[in-house]
Amino acid sequence: MTEIADRHLVEQYIRSELVHQGSFLQVRKDVVRLPNGGESSREYVLHPGAVVVIGLLDNGKVLLERQFRYPVGLVMTEFPAGKLDAGEAPLVCAQRELLEETGYTAREWAYAGPMHLAIGYSDEVIHVFFARGLAAGERQLDADEFLDVCSMTPEQLLAGVAAGQVTDAKTLSCCLWLQNVQSGAWRLEWQAVQS
The missing domain is CATH 3.90.79.10 (Nucleoside Triphosphate Pyrophosphohydrolase)
Known part of the structure; x- marks a missing residue:
């Protein structure tokens, strides 16, 4: 699992929008560039760990x-x-x-x-x-x-x-x-x- 070998899988950040700010959780919606050049959105929860x-x-x-x-x-x-x-x-x-x-x-x-914990929708570690x-x-x-x-x-x-x-x-x-x-x-x- 090297960074160079996985480069063809990486999505690139384009822009981000704050959807919700709670007392300790934050929900964001980002637009990303896909490995094939297309665009998509990613909704996820930011967690302090x-x-x-x-x-x-x-x-x-x-x-x-x-x-x-x-x-x-x-x-x-x-x-x-x-x-x-x-x-x-x-x-x-x-x-x-x-x-x-x-x-x-x-x-x-x-x-x-x-x-x-939940890699599909949160950055929590x-x-x-x-x-x-x-x-x-x-x-x-x-x-x-x-x-x-x-x-x-x-x-x-x-x-x-x-x-x-x-x-x-x-x-x-x-x-x-x-x-x-x-x-x-x-x-x-x-x-x-x-x-």
């Missing part, structure tokens, strides 16, 4: 949360996650979100990599982190945030995926990471970090 944390508990379970997600009208089972504040480093965001939503801090962190050496503490939920913290064995989580009970895209992708890290197929570089 986010993190997701795969928290490994000492008892072999993973840390999860359940919360109502309004756009789909369902209570979803998810790994803890949240959006980056302006100028915030992904690790700092991961530590903040883990503490705020679950009350946990971690002795060690490992960056797994970036994940593009979620940074995937693993955390271990977890210590329970007091949650610091926002006033408008309501969620339950829970845990499952990886086997229970994967059974929920197989049964169609866990359908959140970032959590599904993180299950792939979790399986490969636990099997030893993928390695992480753990770092002791002050939470």
Whole structure:
């Protein structure tokens, strides 16, 4: 996947229009030049970026949360996650979100990599982190945030995926990471970090 080899696939920006400006999301409509010389439009959401944390508990379970997600009208089972504040480093965001939503801090962190969540209509990048050496503490939920913290064995989580009970895209992708890290197929570089 080299830049030169893919040049024949790249669309070129011509102009852009702001369709909607929300409190943190922006919707744009761009006109682009296609590789064949034609023009087309692309509508997409600009997102500030986010993190997701795969928290490994000492008892072999993973840390999860359940919360109502309004756009789909369902209570979803998810790994803890949240959006980056302006100028915030992904690790700092991961530590903040883990503490705020679950009350946990971690002795060690490992960056797994970036994940593009919805490439057809958004530029959102979620940074995937693993955390271990977890210590329970007091949650610091926002006033408008309501969620339950829970845990499952990886086997229970994967059974929920197989049964169609866990359908959140970032959590599904993180299950792939979790399986490969636990099997030893993928390695992480753990770092002791002050939470």
